[in-house]
Amino acid sequence: xxxxxxxxxxxxxxxxxxxxxxxxxxxxxxxxxxxxxxxxxxxxxxxxxxxxxxxxxxxxxxxxxxxxxxxxxxxxxxxxxxxxxxxxxxxxxxxxxxxxxxxxxxxxxxxxxxxxxxxxxxxxxxxxxxxxxxxxxxxxxxxxxxxxxxxxxxxxxxxxxxxxxxxxxxxxxxxxxxxxxxxxxxxxxxxxxxxxxxxxxxxxxxxxxxxxxxxxxxxxxxxxxxxxxxxxxxxxxxxxxxxxxxxxxxxxxxxxxxxxxxxxxxxxxx
Amino acid sequence: xxxxxxxxxxxxxxxxxxxxxxxxxxxxxxxxxxxxxxxxxxxxxxxxxxxxxxxxxxxxxxxxxxxxxxxxxxxxxxxxxxxxxxxxxxxxxxxxxxxxxxxxxxxxxxxxxxxxxxxxxxxxxxxxxxxxxxxxxxxxxxxxxxxxxxxxxxxxxxxxxxxxxxxxxxxxxxxxxxxxxxxxxxxxxxxxxxxxxxxxxxxxxxxxxxxxxxxxxxxxxxxxxxxxxxxxxxxxxxxxxxxxxxxxxxxxxxxxxxxxxxxxxxxxxx
Numbered sequence: 001x002x003x004x005x006x007x008x009x010x011x012x013x014x015x016x017x018x019x020x021x022x023x024x025x026x027x028x029x030x031x032x033x034x035x036x037x038x039x040x041x042x043x044x045x046x047x048x049x050x051x052x053x054x055x056x057x058x059x060x061x062x063x064x065x066x067x068x069x070x071x072x073x074x075x076x077x078x079x080x081x082x083x084x085x086x087x088x089x090x091x092x093x094x095x096x097x098x099x100x101x102x103x104x105x106x107x108x109x110x111x112x113x114x115x116x117x118x119x120x121x122x123x124x125x126x127x128x129x130x131x132x133x134x135x136x137x138x139x140x141x142x143x144x145x146x147x148x149x150x151x152x153x154x155x156x157x158x159x160x161x162x163x164x165x166x167x168x169x170x171x172x173x174x175x176x177x178x179x180x181x182x183x184x185x186x187x188x189x190x191x192x193x194x195x196x197x198x199x200x201x202x203x204x205x206x207x208x209x210x211x212x213x214x215x216x217x218x219x220x221x222x223x224x225x226x227x228x229x230x231x232x233x234x235x236x237x238x239x240x241x242x243x244x245x246x247x248x249x250x251x252x253x254x255x256x257x258x259x260x261x262x263x264x265x266x267x268x269x270x
Numbered sequence: 271x272x273x274x275x276x277x278x279x280x281x282x283x284x285x286x287x288x289x290x291x292x293x294x295x296x297x298x299x300x301x302x303x304x305x306x307x308x309x310x311x312x313x314x315x316x317x318x319x320x321x322x323x324x325x326x327x328x329x330x331x332x333x334x335x336x337x338x339x340x341x342x343x344x345x346x347x348x349x350x351x352x353x354x355x356x357x358x359x360x361x362x363x364x365x366x367x368x369x370x371x372x373x374x375x376x377x378x379x380x381x382x383x384x385x386x387x388x389x390x391x392x393x394x395x396x397x398x399x400x401x402x403x404x405x406x407x408x409x410x411x412x413x414x415x416x417x418x419x420x421x422x423x424x425x426x427x428x429x430x431x432x433x434x435x436x437x438x439x440x441x442x443x444x445x446x447x448x449x450x451x452x453x454x455x456x457x458x459x460x461x462x463x464x465x466x467x468x469x470x471x472x473x474x475x476x477x478x479x480x481x482x483x484x485x486x487x488x489x490x491x492x493x494x495x496x497x498x499x500x501x502x503x504x505x506x507x508x509x510x511x512x513x514x515x516x517x518x519x520x521x522x523x524x525x526x527x528x529x530x531x532x533x534x535x536x537x538x539x540x
Contacts, residue, residue, distance in 0.1 A: 047370045076406070097370075100317045106376075108397040108410035109389075115503030116417055116446045117510040118389030119382065127378040136346070140378035147386055176386045177447075178509045183523075186508070192527025193508050233385030238456070238463050239448045240387040247517035253453075257462025 077110030082125030112178030343473035347380030352395030382448030426474035
């Protein structure tokens with residue numbers, strides 16, 4: 001029996017899972033299901049409570065969101081691009097509380113968080129977007145799928161109505177990290193950082209993440225969203241990517257111990 | 271002349287910098303200074319415009335924020351901990367728009383973004399907090415300093431009023447990444463992920479990032495905040511950490527080219 005199944009069984013025995021859709025469902029359950037839902041039920045009128053109202057986007061609106069994201073990359077970079085692409089559409093469709101939402105609040109996340117090359121800012125903007133619309137629990141499950149899409153797909157796919165540069169290259173990051181994603185792409189395209197090509201590539205990739213998030217929100221609104229991707233934290237017993245050898249070479253360290261009693265403690269805390 | 275100084279000179283000659291405090295100032299300028307400020311001036315009454323009102327926190331309030339962050343780690347993990355630690359204090363001191371703010375919106379960022387081991391979620395919560403209070407431009411400059419503190423300091427420092435576990439270890443991450451930060455600490459402490467020790471360590475570290483953010487916001491409110499840390503994107507011509515050899519060994523790749531014309535394009539876009 002592999003570790004994941006052991007973990008699944010252990011959690012099931014402890015009664016923590018009621019019909020959760022696999023391990024990604026557990027991740028979402030533990031992150032968002034503790035104390036948030038009852039608060040949301042009690043205060044639905046306040047924008048402080050998530051989720052906010054969501055209405056399914058048409059294919060045309062999703063494409064519009066992609067073009068807004070691409071254009072807005074050049075106003076506030078990647079995280080702002082994804083978040084504003086979604087929020088601008090929802091402001092038109094729904095109004096408040098999106099109209100009063102300060103959508104520049106994750107602008108700092110560009111360049112892998114203030115330029116430090118960590119998590120790609122598009123994934124932070126995407127996570128805020130899915131969380132606003134679907135709440136912390138489902139929002140994280142959707143974000144997990146968006147990250148898997150980001151890490152395993154040859155990108156960018158979206159061709160904007162108003163490209164600012166022509167590009168030749170698509171590449172697979174195998175990672176959610178800005179440094180690896182943009183680094184591999186720049187190496188393949190043969191350009192430097194802040195070149196017109198790199199900027200348009202990142203704008204297009206922002207569009208891809210914005211559109212994927214809205215597509216998954218649409219599925220969720222139809223009751224058809226399914227958490228399919230195993231969160232790497234459960235596969236590897238530590239928050240991680242799945243490309244261990246990229247950094248560790250053949251010498252991948254063992255984790256310091258098995259999962260502890262954390263989820264029990266978290267449950268007991270409420 | 272090193273690359274940073276060349277970059278500084280080039281940017282200065284192009285008239286992009288007016289009294290910016292070093293390279294971190296440039297990063298903030300480019301990220302937040304393009305189109306946001308005029309919008310904020312024009313719509314100060316709407317919560318959609320940043321920054322929101324800020325009032326300096328007392329030493330006692332900062333300690334309270336640390337304890338709230340530590341406690342709230344056990345409700346929503348690391349990013350929620352930092353953001354809610356600050357917002358709960360500001361709700362008491364200021365009220366709206368903090369009272370209506372959905373402070374669960376970055377909960378997904380735990381575990382390095384939905385458990386993928388990227389940027390530590392504390393730094394995402396910290397960036398949203400500094401951005402809400404000081405706007406995207408200053409918020410990013412503050413976040414850059416918080417990240418440098420995170421990466422270079424032996425952590426955790428804060429001792430909570432109500433620890434859930436006793437811990438022996440402090441460690442330096444040399445990185446903003448969850449995977450490296452918690453991995454190095456767990457190895458030193460000899461415990462696994464979701465052990466009581468690891469969870470209390472991450473709760474204390476969340477308190478440290480929350481309190482550091484409020485301290486820097488206080489300095490900024492007094493006109494004394496100074497951007498001291500060079501954002502690695504400018505040092506390395508790619509979004510990155512500064513610990514290249516940690517992953518690359520001795521074979522650190524050269525960047526694909528020098529900085530392009532990006533900042534000019536960004537400027538022209540407005």
